[in-house]
């Protein structure tokens with residue numbers, strides 16, 4: 001596809017450092033929350049993105065603040081990468097008034113419209129249609145804004161995925177469709193759910209949508225692909241599709257490691273952990289003197305401090321009062 005071709009221009013060092021810091025921050029937030037989950041103070045089902053940070057960070061780095069994103073149940077990384085409030089996320093998981101949904105939505109309903117994180121929803125595929133609608137509105141208003149839908153490989157099996165791609169292609173709407181292919185839908189591997197020999201991005205091409213397969217654990221590759229795709233959408237040419245190959249390290253929902261459930265092996269998880277997107281970019285940066293080991297360590301400490309403060313603030317924040325619990329319910 002000429003709209004999406006591989007290019008390997010070097011990014012400015014400051015931008016590479018920023019990508020690395022953002023991934024470290026998201027990892028630190030999620031690992032801390034996963035550790036704290038055992039305290040049973042967070043009562044929301046929680047789908048961690050640990051291992052998948054490069055997709056969120058690489059795509060969102062290619063967006064402008066007034067571009068919008070939509071996500072699904074695994075939305076923490078998308079929310080933070082688009083500039084969502086960390087204390088707002090943490091308080092939401094603790095079910096407190098200080099949360100971005102005032103404690104009423106939990107982990108799968110993160111939204112912060114002022115930074116362009118419009119909605120996330122646990123109903124598979126639902127927000128793909130809404131993202132297409134947003135993008136169509138941008139096209140009708142003739143404003144150079146782009147909408148992004150993040151979704152998993154499981155959402156590709158929903159009817160709404162196909163309706164949305166068809167409509168987006170026909171109307172040439174400026175939507176970037178980002179499939180995070182982590183190989184599993186809950187505990188079912190791709191091989192038992194989708195026909196063999198047809199990659200997900202090839203199905204997008206069947207709708208005439210330019211589509212590319214990207215190493216989703218290489219944030220630089222994701223960023224470059226997203227930059228081209230976003231330019232294509234913004235220019236009015238229509239939708240674009242990225243299939244990002246990645247892997248979730250923890251269980252489908254919850255904080256644990258789960259190689260004992262019979263659907264994947266420890267060897268498989270270990271192989272993906274070895275391809276950690278943060279480790280890869282850190283090694284890249286150290287080898288090119290883009291950052292030092294001391295800087296890496298201080299970024300980690302800063303993130304830990306920031307997350308600790310967000311957790312403390314969440315624990316101080318009140319629970320929603322019963323009196324207005326129905327506010328926001330339609």
Ligand SMILES: Cc1ncc(C[n+]2csc(CCOP(=O)(O)OP(=O)(O)O)c2C)c(N)n1
Pocket residue numbers: 073074122123124151152153154155156158182184185186252
């Ligand atoms: C319409 C619908 N069907 C089924 C479910 C149950 N469900 C929740 S998450 C999930 C798996 C999703 O897999 P995928 O889209 O690949 O995302 P991942 O969890 O791997 O990030 C399923 C089947 C749902 N939430 N919505």
